[in-house]
Amino acid sequence: MLPLSQTTGYALRAMRCLQEPGGQPVLVESVADYTGIPRSYLSKLVHKLAKKGLVTARRGHHGGVVLAKPSAEITLEDLSEAIDGVAWRKRCLMGLAGCTEETPCVLHDYWKQTLQEILVRLRSVTLADMARHQDPGVERFRADHGFLTTVEAERDHAHA
Amino acid sequence: MLPLSQTTGYALRAMRCLQEPGGQPVLVESVADYTGIPRSYLSKLVHKLAKKGLVTARRGHHGGVVLAKPSAEITLEDLSEAIDGVAWRKRCLMGLAGCTEETPCVLHDYWKQTLQEILVRLRSVTLADMARHQDPGVERFRADHGFLTTVEAERDHAHA
DNA sequence: ATCAATGAGGATCCGTCGGTAATCTAACGA
DNA sequence: TCGTTAGATTACCGACGGATCCTCATTGAT
Numbered sequence: 001m002l003p004l005s006q007t008t009g010y011a012l013r014a015m016r017c018l019q020e021p022g023g024q025p026v027l028v029e030s031v032a033d034y035t036g037i038p039r040s041y042l043s044k045l046v047h048k049l050a051k052k053g054l055v056t057a058r059r060g061h062h063g064g065v066v067l068a069k070p071s072a073e074i075t076l077e078d079l080s081e082a083i084d085g086v087a088w089r090k091r092c093l094m095g096l097a098g099c100t101e102e103t104p105c106v107l108h109d110y111w112k113q114t115l116q117e118i119l120v121r122l123r124s125v126t127l128a129d130m131a132r133h134q135d136p137g138v139e140r141f142r143a144d145h146g147f148l149t150t151v152e153a154e155r156d157h158a159h160a
Numbered sequence: 161m162l163p164l165s166q167t168t169g170y171a172l173r174a175m176r177c178l179q180e181p182g183g184q185p186v187l188v189e190s191v192a193d194y195t196g197i198p199r200s201y202l203s204k205l206v207h208k209l210a211k212k213g214l215v216t217a218r219r220g221h222h223g224g225v226v227l228a229k230p231s232a233e234i235t236l237e238d239l240s241e242a243i244d245g246v247a248w249r250k251r252c253l254m255g256l257a258g259c260t261e262e263t264p265c266v267l268h269d270y271w272k273q274t275l276q277e278i279l280v281r282l283r284s285v286t287l288a289d290m291a292r293h294q295d296p297g298v299e300r301f302r303a304d305h306g307f308l309t310t311v312e313a314e315r316d317h318a319h320a
Numbered sequence: 321a322t323c324a325a326t327g328a329g330g331a332t333c334c335g336t337c338g339g340t341a342a343t344c345t346a347a348c349g350a
Numbered sequence: 351t352c353g354t355t356a357g358a359t360t361a362c363c364g365a366c367g368g369a370t371c372c373t374c375a376t377t378g379a380t
Binding site for chain 4: 185187188189206207225
Binding site: 166 | 337339
């Protein structure tokens with residue numbers, strides 16, 4: 001189990017297709033089409049994210065999904081935690097049940113530190129930071145839906 | 161999928177119960193009893209390790225399992241590779257199919273480096289190094305089967 | 321009130337991994 | 351040669367993550 005599951009990857013890509021809070025809702029179907037994430041699976045995923053307070057979904061006419069918080073306030077850790085939970089952080093790297101601080105396995109200290117670095121990283125990267133991320137499906141979606149391009153976003157940011 | 165699967169952990173613990181090449185064969189059943197690894201499962205695991213040339217198994221009277229190479233020459237990477245293969249090293253951390261050096265995901269470079277550190281570590285730790293590892297079942301096994309204790313092994317090593 | 325749009329949710333399928341049990345077969349000793 | 355002692359092999363089970371299909375429930379427009 002790598003730190004991020006495939007599903008968390010899905011969540012990340014999907015959320016990059018959503019507008020900031022108050023913006024126009026986006027259809028699950030539309031996101032699925034562009035990203036290649038299976039529709040039904042994405043639907044459940046979105047629901048999960050909604051329960052965790054990361055997105056807001058509304059059904060019926062003109063329904064869709066929007067970010068529940070500014071993208072700059074959503075970290076990778078939020079996504080990881082919402083989808084994969086935190087159990088993996090506590091397991092011994094070798095699956096040894098008796099591996100504790102007192103009776104550590106050979107990789108215990110090493111893994112403890114690596115884990116710490118991973119967490120720091122997950123916390124430091126926000127959804128907004130992902131703009132620099134190259135993802136064909138997502139880029140096409142954003143272009144087709146009038147998102148600012150990475151360059152424009154950078155310029156706006158510089159102005160502010 | 162963490163770098164090491166539970167089964168690789170099993171392999172590691174089991175192999176710490178085996179004698180150096182030429183030594184007395186140990187029964188799969190015995191190893192299973194001490195370590196708590198399911199017998200049948202361990203049997204298959206041992207067979208896999210034998211095919212990879214890490215252990216030698218002989219059946220029939222006075223049969224059993226022995227290390228095929230000195231424990232100092234068996235690295236964690238050998239075990240990991242034998243059991244889990246190398247596919248996980250190549251996958252994008254977020255499961256993005258299109259993540260390459262040219263179109264990297266946000267975590268690409270970070271993961272690349274982390275992976276490198278993990279590999280260095282897996283290569284640098286040998287089965288012999290594991291002597292310092294605390295594992296109740298394994299320690300009991302070694303004590304009952306006349307292995308040198310960690311302290312004695314250290315002293316021997318210092319003499320040589 | 322009704323209808324169409326749209327997310328929610330249940331049932332189910334598939335592949336992998338960990339695990340069990342029964343049986344087959346090689347090796348040795350008497 | 352025959353029986354015992356091992357590992358080898360096969361079949362199968364259950365859980366879990368990913369994925370699909372189909373139906374239900376809510377919402378807004380008319």
